[in-house]
Amino acid sequence: MINFVLPKGRLMNKAAMLLDKIGVQVKEPQDRELIVRGEGFSWIFSRVFDVPVFVENGIDMGISGSDVIDELSADVFVPLELPFGQCRLSVIVPAEKTIRIDQMTNYRIATKFPNITRHFFSNAGIDVNVIKLHGSMELAPKIGIADAIVDIVDSGNTIRANGLKEIHKITDVGARLIVNRVSQKTKFEEINDLVERLAGMMKS
Amino acid sequence: MYKDTISNSFKLGKVVKIVREIFYDLDYSEIFLPAMDKFTPELRGGLKTAFNNEFYVIKPDVTSHLLASIIKEEELKVFYVSEVLESSPKGSWQIGAEWIGGKRDLADKIIQQIRAVQSILNRLGICDFMIDIGSLKKWRELIERYGLDRDGVYEAIEKRSFSSMGSMNIPEPARRELMGLLQKRSKTCSDPMIDSIIRQVNDDCMMVDFGTLRHFDYYDDIVIEIYTRNHSKMIGGGGQYVYHGQECFGFALDLSVLAQLCCLNEEKKEAESK
Numbered sequence: 001m002i003n004f005v006l007p008k009g010r011l012m013n014k015a016a017m018l019l020d021k022i023g024v025q026v027k028e029p030q031d032r033e034l035i036v037r038g039e040g041f042s043w044i045f046s047r048v049f050d051v052p053v054f055v056e057n058g059i060d061m062g063i064s065g066s067d068v069i070d071e072l073s074a075d076v077f078v079p080l081e082l083p084f085g086q087c088r089l090s091v092i093v094p095a096e097k098t099i100r101i102d103q104m105t106n107y108r109i110a111t112k113f114p115n116i117t118r119h120f121f122s123n124a125g126i127d128v129n130v131i132k133l134h135g136s137m138e139l140a141p142k143i144g145i146a147d148a149i150v151d152i153v154d155s156g157n158t159i160r161a162n163g164l165k166e167i168h169k170i171t172d173v174g175a176r177l178i179v180n181r182v183s184q185k186t187k188f189e190e191i192n193d194l195v196e197r198l199a200g201m202m203k204s
Numbered sequence: 205m206y207k208d209t210i211s212n213s214f215k216l217g218k219v220v221k222i223v224r225e226i227f228y229d230l231d232y233s234e235i236f237l238p239a240m241d242k243f244t245p246e247l248r249g250g251l252k253t254a255f256n257n258e259f260y261v262i263k264p265d266v267t268s269h270l271l272a273s274i275i276k277e278e279e280l281k282v283f284y285v286s287e288v289l290e291s292s293p294k295g296s297w298q299i300g301a302e303w304i305g306g307k308r309d310l311a312d313k314i315i316q317q318i319r320a321v322q323s324i325l326n327r328l329g330i331c332d333f334m335i336d337i338g339s340l341k342k343w344r345e346l347i348e349r350y351g352l353d354r355d356g357v358y359e360a361i362e363k364r365s366f367s368s369m370g371s372m373n374i375p376e377p378a379r380r381e382l383m384g385l386l387q388k389r390s391k392t393c394s395d396p397m398i399d400s401i402i403r404q405v406n407d408d409c410m411m412v413d414f415g416t417l418r419h420f421d422y423y424d425d426i427v428i429e430i431y432t433r434n435h436s437k438m439i440g441g442g443g444q445y446v447y448h449g450q451e452c453f454g455f456a457l458d459l460s461v462l463a464q465l466c467c468l469n470e471e472k473k474e475a476e477s478k
Contacts, residue, residue, distance in 0.1 A: 058436030077364040077416075184364065184416055185336060186433040188389055199366055 002190055005044040005054045005062035011175055012045070014084040015063040022197040040190075052076060052178060060183040061191065067152065067173045071113045077179040079195045083202055085175035087154040089113065091168040094141050095160075101168050104128060104148065110140035111150035120150075120170050138162035215463040216297055219328060220285050223299050223457075226323050227283040230316075232301055235282045237269050246272045248422070251289040263289040267302060267454050271447055279306030285459070300442070300456030310444065310451040311397055311404075314426060317442065317453055318405050321430055325439070328462060329469045333432045333439060335405075336413040337398055340443075341425040342385060343417070350378035358420045361386065388414040398426065419443065428455065434468060437461050 006012050006026065016026040027038040029045050036043045046054055051064040052074035067089050069078065091109075093099060101124055110131045111117045121128045131146055138159065140146035152173060153159060153166050177198065179191055224234070243252060243259035250264030266286050274280070281303050287295040301320060303313045318335060325333050343361060347354050352374055360368035360382075369382050392399050393412045402410045417427060423443035430439040439462065442455025 056436075079364050079366050081365075081367040179364070180436060181416065182431045182433070182436055182438060185334065185389075185411075185413065185429075185431060192387065195366065199370070 001040060001042060002061060002187060002194070003042045003044060003059045005046055005051050005059045007048040007051050007062075007064060008045050009048055011048070011063060011065065011085050015082075015175065018082060018084065018198070018201075022194075022201050024194070055178045055180050058180060058183075060180055060187055061194070062178050063175055064178055065173055066176050067113060067116070067171075069176060069178065070171070071115050073115070074178070075181065077181060077184055078176050079179060080177040080198055080202070082175040082177060082198075085173070087152050087173050089116065089150065089170045089173055090153045090166045091148060091150055091170065092153070092159050092164045092166050093148045095163050095165045097165075099167065102126060107147040108145070109148050109150055110137055110146035112137065113150055116170065117150045138164060212463075215467065216459050219459060219462045219466060220299060222327050223324050223462075224283075224285075226320065226327060227301060230320055230323075232281050232283040232320075235270065235284050237266065237273065237284065237286065239263055241269065241272070244272055249288060249290045251291060251293060263287050263295055266298065266300060266456070267445070270302060271304075274304075274447075277305060277448060277450075280304040281306070297459035298440075298456040299459055299462075300440075300454060302452065302454035304447055304452045305450040310426075310453065311401055313451070313453045314401055314428075314444070315404050317455055318401070318410075318428065321428075321440070321455060321457070322405075322407065322409070324457065325430075328466055330432060330434075330439075330462070330465045332434065333430060334409050334411055336389075336411045336416070336429045336431075337401065338412070338414045338417045338427050338429070339393075339395055339398060339425055340417060340420055340423055340427060342395070342414055343420070346378070346381055346385065350375060350381075352378060352382075357382065361415075362418050362420070364415060386415040388412065401426075424451075426453070430455075430457065432465065435461055435465055439465070 006015050019026055025038060027036040027043055029036055034045055044054065044059060048065065049068055051062045052069050052072050055062040055076050056074050063082065065085055091101065104126055106127065108129045108131055109117055110133045112133060114130045114132045117130050133140060137149045137151045140149055141164065150170065156166060159166060184191055240260050240262045241247065243261050246268055247261045248265040248268040250261035253260050253262060265288060266284050283301040285299045287297050289295040301317060303317060321335065347357050356372060364386065369379060390412050392402065398412060424446050425444050427443035429441045432439060437458065440455060440457035442453065444451065444453050
């Protein structure tokens with residue numbers, strides 16, 4: 001039995017479709033169920049930011065965004081980059097502003113990713129004030145609590161609609177398969193079989 | 205201020221008492237390193253701080269701290285109980301041992317230390333543990349033979365990333381060998397030293413695993429990882445390193461994991477007795 005955690009939200013359907021292609025059917029939750037048992041798998045559905053935490057602390061496998069794994073510095077194996085969830089983590093400012101990264105000293109940066117943000121600006125030698133927010137990032141520059149934001153950009157429509165523009169890509173982001181370090185050893189055959197089937201399917 | 209530190213101390217103390225007895229029986233001496241030491245590049249981990257215009261490290265990695273503290277070359281067979289910080293004020297408590305220098309050959313030191321781990325876990329009632337043994341040298345040989353990008357390969361190994369290995373711009377035979385080594389998990393291998401260690405330890409708990417290795421910049425070759433299916437975190441790990449040309453070997457066990465496993469055992473026993 002493999003315990004597998006999936007993120008609720010936009011990654012879940014794509015993850016389920018990918019697993020379906022190798023003959024693994026994700027049993028989706030009915031009503032407010034958080035755990036569903038299926039053939040050979042126990043499916044757990046959690047918030048996006050909790051997936052790496054679950055896997056690091058004992059759930060065998062999961063699918064998570066690389067942004068969340070990096071933000072939490074999760075101590076997990078990352079055997080596969082999956083072909084969905086591609087976007088980027090970028091520095092975003094109000095559209096009317098003309099500014100470069102190296103001119104952002106003392107800027108207030110709102111983000112859901114404070115660790116990645118601090119690391120990025122610190123590496124660039126820029127001292128900024130990072131403000132942790134949990135959502136509605138685009139609001140922060142509008143209401144004046146931040147001068148810029150660091151957030152996920154997909155098509156760019158949302159930031160444009162909110163009068164913002166992307167000035168610098170920090171990193172590419174995508175969905176990843178992650179594995180608990182101990183489970184990789186104790187469930188070696190089952191986990192390897194799944195990883196190999198997924199890798200083979202993605203190659204073909 | 206952390207709450208309930210006292211009851212947690214009692215749990216850790218129970219484990220430490222048993223492990224100390226075993227180490228003393230095996231002729232290890234206990235060492236007590238200062239909580240804070242002047243920063244030198246040799247000290248790994250720990251929490252860096254400044255005081256009176258000097259840089260310090262609080263609770264660094266014990267092996268590097270011990271090696272930085274040695275002033276004369278002699279055989280050291282020591283153990284420690286210490287909290288270790290890793291760039292944050294939240295640390296983990298470890299109990300570990302180091303065997304530095306002396307006349308015993310390396311394989312013998314490794315075998316003795318694996319047996320010490322077995323004794324500790326058995327005495328604590330943790331019976332279904334496994335000890336995986338791997339070789340960092342195998343990876344280094346492969347990297348050198350094919351002239352591969354060392355950092356890229358190490359990063360891929362540490363994440364066990366098939367995607368990274370698959371997308372590397374390297375010759376196909378090199379990729380096949382890298383992937384093969386990443387998947388290598390068995391009871392024996394073609395390494396005479398590892399095979400000999402496994403034969404002499406002669407216990408089903410031993411397994412060769414080349415694919416779940418870390419700390420390439422830390423250890424020299426042989427590494428061990430200790431775990432059980434009853435806990436999601438590693439019980440501990442260790443490895444071989446070189447100090448002033450002498451082959452050394454050490455290991456550390458996570459005291460919190462040991463204490464949790466002991467509590468699980470007690471709960472199980474209690475449930476059975478009812």
